Amino acid sequence: MSAYFVTGTDTDAGKTLVTSGLLALAHRRGLTTLGLKPVASGSDPTIEGLRNADALxxxxxxxPTLPYATINPFAFAPAIAPHLAARRAGVTLALDDLVERTRPLLEAGRALTLVEGAGGWRVPLNETEDLSDLAAWLELPVILVVGLRLGGISHARLTAEAITASGLRLAGWVGSLVDPAFADDDALYRDNLTTLAATLPAPCLGIVPRLPAGDASAMAEAAADHLALPDGD
Incomplete structure (x- = not known):
């Protein structure tokens, strides 16, 4: 049984695509899986309540599947920082609540559990706590999704340093091509990947190209073709 916290260098770095791709890859190998999105903003109203596309x-x-509220206990409508979205909804996010909801699921015996964060590493929960504190309290190794775009090297290195400073292990990183124009200069693109591989203190688990738009399950399967599970999974 393995569990990891998945974070990104920024919003829209490709966390959900990579997280769902890793879960799809594990399922191909006959493993039980669990994907959690404890906090999500940018959710849509449905007859069943707010639903977030990433959590879905x-x-x-x-x-085996689980109810939506187990996957995503805190969903907010505005596509803004979670602590601000929660404030608008009259909700106080607290680390203790997230730990209480998440820890039993980690002990449920799934072969691979991935807990996806929101935005980048230091997204606040409230005035004194960050979502990254959840990974620290649960002592989860971290998978970093690097948005491959201009500035990505610095963002990746700073995030890796922050993860290490939190006392956590960076288990691996995944490059996600979020800006197709970034790969127009093939030599420069590969030089960037070489620099990331040389400077990030963890193995590369894959490079996910810009994939054709499709439903979430099809995109997860397509991403899985470009990924490897962390050592031991």
Missing amino acids: ALQAQTR
């Missing part, structure tokens, strides 16, 4: 993508890759 993780629910689709959770085998």
Whole structure:
């Protein structure tokens, strides 16, 4: 049984695509899986309540499946920082609540559990706590999704340093091509990947190209073709 916290260098770095792709890859190998999105903003109203597209993508890759509220206990409508979205909804996010909801799921015996953060590493929960504190309290190794775009090297290195400073192990990183124009100069693109591999203190688990738009499950399967599970999984 293995569990990891998945973070990104920034918002829209490709965390959900990579997280769902890793879960799909594990399922191909016959493993039980669980994808969690404890806090999500940018959710849509439905007859069943607010639903977040990223959380739904993780629910689709959770085998055996679980209720939506288990995957994503805190969903907010505005596509803004979670602590601000929670404030607008009259909700106080607290680390203790997230730990209480998440820890039993980590002990449920799934072969691979991935807990996806929101935005980058230091997204606040409230005035004194960050979502990264959840990874620290649960002592989860971290998978870093690097948005491959101009400035990505610095963002990746700073995030890796912050993860290490939190006392956590960086288990691996994944490059996600979020800006197709970034790969127009093939030599420069490969030089960037070489620099990331040389400077990040963890193995590369894959490079996910810009994939054709499709439903979440199809994109997860496509991403899985470009990924490897961390050592031991």
